[in-house]
Amino acid sequence: MTPPVPIPGGFEKSEMYQVLEEACAIAGFDSADAHLLRGQTNAVIRLGRVPVVVKIARKGSRIEDVSRTVQFVRELMSVGFPTVPLLDIDQPVVVGQHAATFWTYLPQPERPVDAAQLAKPLYALHTLTPRPLQLPKHDNIRAIRRSLSAITSVSASGLRFLQARADCLEEKLREVTFALPEGVIQGDPQHRNALHTADGGAVLCDWDTVTVGQPEWDLVTIEVHCRRFGYGQPHYQAFADTYGFDIVRWPGYTTLAAIRELRMVTTNARKTGHAPGSLAEVERRIEGLRRNDTTSRWNLL
Template sequence: MGDDPIALAEHNNIRAIRRSLSAITCLPVAQVRYLEHEADRLEEALEGVPFALDPGLIQGDPQHRNALHTADGTAVLCDWDTIAQGQPEWDLVTIEVHCRRFGYGEAHYQAFVDAYGLDIRESAGYSVLRGIRELRMVTTNTRKVRYAPESLSEIQRRVDGLRRRDEQLRWSIL
């Protein structure tokens, strides 16, 4: 890493979740406590996750809205404000969550898996990574409700879905 032209932060979803949790003002205390307990539970479980891929440069939020498409259909990632050093599995689980939660569908996700060559759902730590990524998506959007108050009902629906462990609940894009 000494030859890197710039120093990048280490990717840390748990730190980002805790930062968001400390800024949430729109949810009842009981819901915030639930999210805090989930963060604790998932942080502990993360310690046992075996990462199969070598760490490296990750985008941090590779999703459909963070891709531009060229005339020939090639996707180019943009919105690099979350670039970091980390495990590629974090980017892979983000893509899976977006396909499942936002209705892009199994065929869309499978096309990605076929092109990339790895299905994160088959990884030993998938459920933990998925849980952390979904919790980060919920807490980040919850922290931002003061700028988009109309999103509160969707946030509450997502929190209720997490409490019920409803892994198939479709989310609306915020």
């Protein structure tokens, strides 16, 4: 049996396209011939007649959070930071309780951005001064517990394991002494949250998770993605060498890597209610965590 297709941004497709049509009408664009690019979290849609991407915030997102993201990106653009550009229109565009934002479309080659290409933009973000606007504090444990409270599809034993692991890692985190100064962090930097530019560079995108916190969280996220999704250790090492800090050699690495992986697992476990086809992969990852398996490859969800 074919696994169910994940619902884009928590919307049924007909509902998503209705929101798109109304948002485009407000912004002065034609939504004809649009097609979905991504739908795992937000619904990301390429307009067919102009080089514009529309991002419809995940169903249930707070409009004020999307407004803060718009303000943040505009401040980045004002200082020439390497980000995907927002269009210069009144944003976000609100349709009912749903917020849409409009971005410049950047054509992409088949290959994703290399980890090393993320190093300089991330370093620039981590050392950004003065910090733009008031951002929330980064808190992975809180995010994990929020996901745990919303999981409905994982087995009871699996859920108990995840809860116990969160308790254990929260205790271990209290013993970690961070090495880098606190700064603005992207929150989920990875190959799919950056885009190639025409001049061979890369820009960051997907700013929904931007917070104030320890840069080590961003650095360990890159390492986890290189290790778990098949990019390999040399790919990660090129990133570390370019950034100038190797998270693997830092004493707190093991704890942060375990917490970051647990957050990834619990986030995807929460979404299995809308994407039941991903449950088998989530259960496989949980079993790997039970065995303290840190090397097996994960499939993208």
